[in-house]
Amino acid sequence: MKGWRNKTKYGLQCFFDVLARSLGLNMLPRYLWFEVTDRCNSKCRYCNIWRKTKHRTPLTVGRLRGLFSSRLFRNIQYILNSGGEPTVRKDLVELLLMEHEVFPNATIQLSTNGLRKDKVLEAVNVLSSNGVVLSVGVSLDSLSESNDNLRGVPGAREKVIDLLESLQPLQEQGKVKVTVGITFTNKNEVDLENTIRYVRGLGFQPLLNWYNTSGFYDNFESEVSCGKSIELLKKYFPDSAYRDHWIKSLRTGDYRFNCWALRSFFVLKCDGTASTCLSHYDWEFGNMACNEPSYVWEDQPSNVVRAKVAKCEGCCNNWGVGWSFQTEGYKRFKNYVRRKIFGSKDCIRS
Numbered sequence: 619m620k621g622w623r624n625k626t627k628y629g630l631q632c633f634f635d636v637l638a639r640s641l642g643l644n645m646l647p648r649y650l651w652f653e654v655t656d657r658c659n660s661k662c663r664y665c666n667i668w669r670k671t672k673h674r675t676p677l678t679v680g681r682l683r684g685l686f687s688s689r690l691f692r693n694i695q696y697i698l699n700s701g702g703e704p705t706v707r708k709d710l711v712e713l714l715l716m717e718h719e720v721f722p723n724a725t726i727q728l729s730t731n732g733l734r735k736d737k738v739l740e741a742v743n744v745l746s747s748n749g750v751v752l753s754v755g756v757s758l759d760s761l762s763e764s765n766d767n768l769r770g771v772p773g774a775r776e777k778v779i780d781l782l783e784s785l786q787p788l789q790e791q792g793k794v795k796v797t798v799g800i801t802f803t804n805k806n807e808v809d810l811e812n813t814i815r816y817v818r819g820l821g822f823q824p825l826l827n828w829y830n831t832s833g834f835y836d837n838f839e840s841e842v843s844c845g846k847s848i849e850l851l852k853k854y855f856p857d858s859a860y861r862d863h864w865i866k867s868l869r870t871g872d873y874r875f876n877c878w879a880l881r882s883f884f885v886l887k888c889d890g891t892a893s894t895c896l897s898h899y900d901w902e903f904g905n906m907a908c909n910e911p912s913y914v915w916e917d918q919p920s921n922v923v924r925a926k927v928a929k930c931e932g933c934c935n936n937w938g939v940g941w942s943f944q945t946e947g948y949k950r951f952k953n954y955v956r957r958k959i960f961g962s963k964d965c966i967r968s
């Protein structure tokens with residue numbers, strides 16, 4: 619009964635969001651990608667954030683509390699804490715606790731390279747003792763030595779494995795929910811099967827990241843490129859609207875979809891600058907620490923960026939596509955009906 623009530627509520631929410639958008643009305647964001655810091659302790663080959671010499675000054679937890687308490691954020695359901703590497707921030711636990719206090723019903727996600735096991739376990743344990751099940755996304759590109767080669771840190775694979783094995787009993791006790799992010803490139807395609815089997819064997823959910831070349835990653839010169847095997851995607855990625863979009867994009871070269879950036883989600887940089895997504899990190903529309911967030915959301919520069927989003931060439935970014943499909947519901951519903959009628963074209967499970 620509760621399931622049907624939730625589904626009906628979600629269906630109505632999708633309907634009203636689509637209606638509001640077609641009437642040209644703004645909505646309040648539900649999902650937030652937050653850059654906890656722009657510093658990093660890794661040396662990845664396909665992400666050059668660690669090479670940055672100029673850094674933004676991150677807002678203190680106190681200032682962030684004030685910012686997140688704005689009316690603009692009252693519908694937030696999901697906050698993805700990323701970066702840079704969040705665990706390099708000394709007050710990470712305080713920050714995550716503050717987020718839970720301000721958004722008590724939201725999912726709090728921490729995205730990490732897994733090099734600082736102590737910091738991740740501390741965050742999981744402190745949040746759990748405050749009644750919060752933290753979602754942790756740990757990056758592991760491969761079980762072979764190509765992982766350390768891609769991540770640029772000798773011993774990174776062992777550290778991540780050690781962390782994952784420490785998280786396993788905590789997940790079994792219901793204290794944390796773990797996903798493992800595998801960036802799908804030409805360099806780790808061959809190891810994918812082993813990596814996914816290992817991750818699933820621990821009881822964790824693997825998540826393939828679409829490889830992106832962009833100013834955010836500053837990787838225009840990288841010799842790493844996107845994984846292109848549709849067969850692998852079909853085999854190892856759960857049957858979903860997102861996978862349908864990714865496969866269609868690889869087949870046709872057309873990455874467009876109805877994007878809800880600056881409607882149901884946006885990117886907040888660590889100094890309060892509001893931006894669009896990782897492909898268009900430079901599409902900024904104001905600073906929410908210097909101005910009232912609701913004003914920044916409604917002001918003219920945000921409308922200029924909304925017009926650019928409407929003409930965007932598209933992408934397969936997992937949260938950009940995922941949050942858009944989640945908001946309008948239509949593609950997910952279509953995939954659901956197809957699976958019900960024709961069965962799931964699902965990936966391997968063991």
Ligand SMILES: C[S@@+](CC[C@H](N)C(=O)[O-])C[C@H]1O[C@@H](n2cnc3c(N)ncnc32)[C@H](O)[C@@H]1O
Nearest residue numbers: 665701702703729730731757799828829830835
């Ligand atoms: C930018 S990192 C930030 C969090 C943390 N430092 C980490 O590595 O997990 C978030 C995710 O993006 C992935 N990533 C890095 N470079 C990428 C790229 N060029 N395209 C797509 N994803 C990328 C990382 O592997 C990681 O899973």
Ligand code: SF4
Nearest residue numbers: 658660662665702731
């Ligand atoms: S992917 Fe993460 S760990 Fe690697 S350089 Fe980028 S921010 Fe740092």
Ligand code: SF4
Nearest residue numbers: 877895897930933938
């Ligand atoms: S379609 Fe993708 S690249 Fe374009 S604005 Fe949306 S999230 Fe960014």
